[in-house]
Amino acid sequence: MRTLDVPVPHVTWRVDQAQRLVADRRRAPDLADGDRDFLGDLLRRLRRAVAGGRAPEQVLHGEPHPGNVLATSDGPLFIDLETCCRGPVAFDVAHAPEEVGDHYPGVDRDLLRDCRALTLAIATAWRWDRHDRLPDGRRLAAEWLDRLRVGNGS
Numbered sequence: 001m002r003t004l005d006v007p008v009p010h011v012t013w014r015v016d017q018a019q020r021l022v023a024d025r026r027r028a029p030d031l032a033d034g035d036r037d038f039l040g041d042l043l044r045r046l047r048r049a050v051a052g053g054r055a056p057e058q059v060l061h062g063e064p065h066p067g068n069v070l071a072t073s074d075g076p077l078f079i080d081l082e083t084c085c086r087g088p089v090a091f092d093v094a095h096a097p098e099e100v101g102d103h104y105p106g107v108d109r110d111l112l113r114d115c116r117a118l119t120l121a122i123a124t125a126w127r128w129d130r131h132d133r134l135p136d137g138r139r140l141a142a143e144w145l146d147r148l149r150v151g152n153g154s
Contacts, residue, residue, distance in 0.1 A: 008059055011087030015047040015118065018125035028128040030138065035145055039125060042152055046118040055088035055108050065095045090115045117152060120144055 021027050022040045031039070061068070062083030070077045085091075090108055093101050094115035101112050126132060127141030134140070 006059060006084075008084045008086050010051070010057075011060065011062070011085045011091050012047055012051050013085065014062070014083070014122055015043055015050075018122045019043045019047075021125050021129055027130060028125075029130055031128040038149065039121060039145065042117070042121050042148060043125070046114055046121060049111070049114040050087060050091060050118055054111050055090060057086050057088055060085050060087055060089065060092045061095075062092070063095055064092050066097070088115070091119070094119045117148065121148055124148065 019040060022031065022036055022043065025031075025036075028036070061078050061081065062085045063080065064078060068078060068080045070079055088108075088111060089104075090112040093104050093107055093112060101107060101109075124141055124144040127134060127137040127144070
């Protein structure tokens with residue numbers, strides 16, 4: 001997607017959506033106040049890290065996890081393009097299995113670490129949405145919050 005030049009929102013729009021969800025007690029009524037504060041603060045910090053101009057930006061898929069990639073005879077085909085955005089390529093690499101980052105040339109390792117935490121924080125926020133229908137979503141939300149706390153100094 002590096003060669004595309006189309007108008008898409010910046011990756012921070014997804015962070016903004018997650019921050020609004022976390023801050024809204026009506027949308028996330030089961031999120032405890034301490035967890036709400038932690039997740040909101042983490043999203044703000046990681047938003048600044050990703051938007052800080054540490055790396056060149058390009059059009060991104062937005063969620064190129066293995067479920068959004070089909071194997072075809074012509075090679076991988078990315079599907080589910082509704083989350084396309086602009087940002088550092090490390091944000092897309094962060095959605096892939098960890099070993100993919102080891103093979104991506106020139107990726108900023110610190111930025112990749114921040115992007116991995118950010119993608120997990122965004123996904124964690126969605127799991128607290130009272131309208132979330134992911135099976136076992138609340139258990140995942142609690143598990144991911146614990147993982148974020150361990151990985152981010154809390």
